[in-house]
Amino acid sequence: MKVEIVLTRDGDQQVVSYDYQRREPKERPMVLDVLLQAQATTIPDLAFRYGCRARNCGVCTIDINGKPRIACRARAREGDRLEPVSTLPVLGDLVVRRDGVARQLRGRLPVAAQGNDLNVEAPQAYHELTACIECYACLTGCPMHARNGENADPGAGYEFGNPFSLLKLQRARLDPLGSSQSREQALKSAVELGLSSCVDCPGCKCGVGIDLKNLVVSELLTAAGDRLPEPSDLSEETA
Amino acid sequence: MSVEVEWRDYDVVVVGSGGAGSIAARAAAEDGASVLVVSKDPIACSDTKISEGIATVRESGSGDDSEETLSENLRIAGGDLPAQEVTDAFASDSKTAYDTVRQYGLRPEIDADRQGPQSLPLPLGGHTRRRSVGHINSGIAFGHANWQAVVGEARIDYLEDAWFLDLAETNGVVSGGLIYDAARGVLVAVRAPSVVIAAGGLSTLFFPKTDTMRGNTGDSYAIAARAGADLVDMEQIQFLPFCLASPPSYEGLLCGEPVMASFLGVLRDNNGKVILDGVYLRTRAECSSAIMRAVEDGRGSPNGGAFLDMTANKTPPKSGPYFMKFVETVLPSAFRNARQALGKEAATCEIPWEVRPAAHYHMGGIRTDEHCASIGGNDGATMEGVTGLFAAGQAMGGVFGANRLGSTSLTEGAVFGIRSGQAAARHARSKSVADDEVLNGLIERTQARFGQKGDRSATQIKMELQKACWDLIGPVRTAERLDEIDSKLDGWAEELDRVVIPTYGTWNQAFLEYEELRNMLDTARAVAAAARERDGSLGGHVRLDKSEISAFSWPYSTMVRRGDNGQMTARRIERPRTPLRQLISYKLKEAWRKAQVKMLHLMPAEMQDRKLEARYKAIMGAGDKAPEVYPGSPDAAIADGKQA
Ligand SMILES: Cc1cc2nc3c(=O)[nH]c(=O)nc-3n(C[C@H](O)[C@H](O)[C@H](O)COP(=O)(O)OP(=O)(O)OC[C@H]3O[C@@H](n4cnc5c(N)ncnc54)[C@H](O)[C@@H]3O)c2cc1C
Ligand code: SF4
Ligand code: SF4
Numbered sequence A: 001m002k003v004e005i006v007l008t009r010d011g012d013q014q015v016v017s018y019d020y021q022r023r024e025p026k027e028r029p030m031v032l033d034v035l036l037q038a039q040a041t042t043i044p045d046l047a048f049r050y051g052c053r054a055r056n057c058g059v060c061t062i063d064i065n066g067k068p069r070i071a072c073r074a075r076a077r078e079g080d081r082l083e084p085v086s087t088l089p090v091l092g093d094l095v096v097r098r099d100g101v102a103r104q105l106r107g108r109l110p111v112a113a114q115g116n117d118l119n120v121e122a123p124q125a126y127h128e129l130t131a132c133i134e135c136y137a138c139l140t141g142c143p144m145h146a147r148n149g150e151n152a153d154p155g156a157g158y159e160f161g162n163p164f165s166l167l168k169l170q171r172a173r174l175d176p177l178g179s180s181q182s183r184e185q186a187l188k189s190a191v192e193l194g195l196s197s198c199v200d201c202p203g204c205k206c207g208v209g210i211d212l213k214n215l216v217v218s219e220l221l222t223a224a225g226d227r228l229p230e231p232s233d234l235s236e237e238t239a
Numbered sequence B: 001m002s003v004e005v006e007w008r009d010y011d012v013v014v015v016g017s018g019g020a021g022s023i024a025a026r027a028a029a030e031d032g033a034s035v036l037v038v039s040k041d042p043i044a045c046s047d048t049k050i051s052e053g054i055a056t057v058r059e060s061g062s063g064d065d066s067e068e069t070l071s072e073n074l075r076i077a078g079g080d081l082p083a084q085e086v087t088d089a090f091a092s093d094s095k096t097a098y099d100t101v102r103q104y105g106l107r108p109e110i111d112a113d114r115q116g117p118q119s120l121p122l123p124l125g126g127h128t129r130r131r132s133v134g135h136i137n138s139g140i141a142f143g144h145a146n147w148q149a150v151v152g153e154a155r156i157d158y159l160e161d162a163w164f165l166d167l168a169e170t171n172g173v174v175s176g177g178l179i180y181d182a183a184r185g186v187l188v189a190v191r192a193p194s195v196v197i198a199a200g201g202l203s204t205l206f207f208p209k210t211d212t213m214r215g216n217t218g219d220s221y222a223i224a225a226r227a228g229a230d231l232v233d234m235e236q237i238q239f240l241p242f243c244l245a246s247p248p249s250y251e252g253l254l255c256g257e258p259v260m261a262s263f264l265g266v267l268r269d270n271n272g273k274v275i276l277d278g279v280y281l282r283t284r285a286e287c288s289s290a291i292m293r294a295v296e297d298g299r300g301s302p303n304g305g306a307f308l309d310m311t312a313n314k315t316p317p318k319s320g321p322y323f324m325k326f327v328e329t330v331l332p333s334a335f336r337n338a339r340q341a342l343g344k345e346a347a348t349c350e351i352p353w354e355v356r357p358a359a360h361y362h363m364g365g366i367r368t369d370e371h372c373a374s375i376g377g378n379d380g381a382t383m384e385g386v387t388g389l390f391a392a393g394q395a396m397g398g399v400f401g402a403n404r405l406g407s408t409s410l411t412e413g414a415v416f417g418i419r420s421g422q423a424a425a426r427h428a429r430s431k432s433v434a435d436d437e438v439l440n441g442l443i444e445r446t447q448a449r450f451g452q453k454g455d456r457s458a459t460q461i462k463m464e465l466q467k468a469c470w471d472l473i474g475p476v477r478t479a480e481r482l483d484e485i486d487s488k489l490d491g492w493a494e495e496l497d498r499v500v501i502p503t504y505g506t507w508n509q510a511f512l513e514y515e516e517l518r519n520m521l522d523t524a525r526a527v528a529a530a531a532r533e534r535d536g537s538l539g540g541h542v543r544l545d546k547s548e549i550s551a552f553s554w555p556y557s558t559m560v561r562r563g564d565n566g567q568m569t570a571r572r573i574e575r576p577r578t579p580l581r582q583l584i585s586y587k588l589k590e591a592w593r594k595a596q597v598k599m600l601h602l603m604p605a606e607m608q609d610r611k612l613e614a615r616y617k618a619i620m621g622a623g624d625k626a627p628e629v630y631p632g633s634p635d636a637a638i639a640d641g642k643q644a
């Protein structure tokens, strides 16, 4: 089975073809298997991320034929094109720099009040959001994240948000141990990160099937209400 | 042009951002230390995140639990290898440490009566009390809490995609370390009086025959050993017996535990001959060694394992349906792996499953006291080890000895995370760092690797090494094999200078592979040295050429230290034994359970069926659902103490 892999070394891009050798006659390999075999044979210094091989750790996301996929659980097909996700800067081959996303939340995450009774049940939605494996598949197609532009410095934390960051903030709002202050702070952070982009957006898509639109975006939009900047302010901001 | 260097100063450097590292960093920061977390995976991405998420919380399930009971459970399971101060520390802090993780957002279900986290309905094997707490979203829930502990605390600086390479150490004192920050393509030289190593385990030595994260390349042990620290119980690796052998994408992932085989499940070799019966009463080590002995004898399954045959459970008309419910619910994620990998016929238990052991956890590690500080010395005369070096989590040795009980590792991360962070902060207050000479030496050597010419690739040596580790220091070992691994390790060590490494700084995969290979070589050497010193089978260590070490003999731990020539030397230190009376009562219970199985097999079919039906009903209660069992522990073997 032949696939194409887009390699980037020291800034130079190159597309190579790799011919996967099935290890069992009827094997239907995952894309991660293809990458592992390529690294084991003809491209020993092929750079890609993986960890658990079981869709838990969330680091193996790459673009397969232009769409973000979790490589350890995506079946490989003849002619697939494998490249780094398009939404984050490439460090080498299929590896992108991820830390700009989490860093944007530094100083913005509310702290749960200390010393209050820990024995309180969290609502169902809190657990549904906790299912997030931080794979960043949801960055693809997000107009808010796109506002960062290509030259933003991830080391400083991105200025504009994305579905993952909103999920983290909404999760903080659902925490039964939070205070009204911490909820307010989470909402304020969401607005600062560009929540207004969500107003006219058809909605985001999660790599593991979390209902981001209803559980995160609508909730935040409703809570923010008229605190969102008018669309006219927005166009000025982006201009 | 050589890779650039950035200098930084901190009180405490924490290596790793799993459960142990994240919590350590937070604890140190809250004690007022300036902290840098270094993580080669993204923050909180770790074994902790991909675990089943079951944690030991003392007293969560029964009012008569106590620190003494929990501490003793750990020591008996560990073959009396763990030091009592350490198991006592675990037992005393397990509740408060768990509550600390809750402050970062871990939200268990609440047991309204007990006003605390809801524990699983049965004690896990080896625990004599109910005290294991499961979580919605498994380990991912811990991942979020650990992430919050680091990212949510402005006083902590962190670097992800950054590999901690070596400690700077002179005359047994730590003064910082060197980091390769792959994302920015620079070396970071850190001056710090305290370094906490929480960089996980070594299961990647056996890839793909493991269920753990890729990053478990033994970095913790190798880095500490190169700085002159003692390593303890390095031969004690926990292999899960029932992991998948095929298809390749699923290799190594867990598909069952002994308990899942239920009353009539057996292990068969490639010729269909039974190699182990009463599987559900066996420990993991017994199952693994039965499988590996068949493989040794040329009777292994096509992919080097054996067949777990549960078909007899399914056929009886009355108990069969109960069995199917049991097998589907007792270990849901393992069963899901089996169904996806082996197909429908296997999932309905109409055909046997091909299974093979896989590496899961390392009980051994950096030798420390109960405050996680490195220690040295011999019997009865403990001495300070490497000053300024601390360890927590899987990196730390001596907590579990020869066998780890289910659900204890996540708690271990929190308990010793807090303790190591506090001890490291305390130590930093009293010390200032010496000169930069050692760091400069490290920098020079590391820079010289970029642009190294040669004819070998580290990835390929890694794979050769992984295969050899499985064959020679894996689930079964012999003296000859230990000699063989040593000579192979010598050969690869020489080849390190022939590994090709390009010059560029940003995400230089060849350099990363080289560094991890270097750690794997040192760690494999330490395992081999300890495995030679322990000349009998005990817990996770199976010697085909030697007999079982009796629980009644005097226990000892193995200690390994690295010499200047790179070789590892092993020695023993004696441990106190559990009083005979307790040991004997434990052994008698085990013998009684095995006798019961024999009786079951002798019954006429119809009677057997009725008897089994009653027993399934008793286990599963009205809910028609088996109590879930933690997949990743000796627990599931009923022989380890669970009634069914
Ligand atoms: C599938 C599975 C299920 C499990 N289920 C359970 C369970 O239910 N209950 C339980 O108690 N235990 C369970 N365990 C065991 C438990 O998850 C681990 O033992 C525990 O999480 C280890 O925690 P840690 O913090 O020591 O290491 P890890 O969580 O593995 O973290 C290690 C960290 O170190 C970093 N690192 C490694 N090397 C370097 C380096 N050189 N430089 C910088 N950073 C480095 C890694 O990136 C990572 O962040 C399970 C394990 C597995 C694999
Ligand atoms: S709804 Fe908001 S977060 Fe989701 S994709 Fe659109 S802009 Fe991004
Ligand atoms: S919200 Fe979904 S797609 Fe986005 S990071 Fe989390 S799991 Fe991935």
Ligand code: FES
Pocket: A049, A050, A051, A052, A053, A054, A055, A056, A057, A058, A059, A060, A061, A070, A071, A072, A073
């Ligand atoms: S390797 Fe962990 S999610 Fe794919």
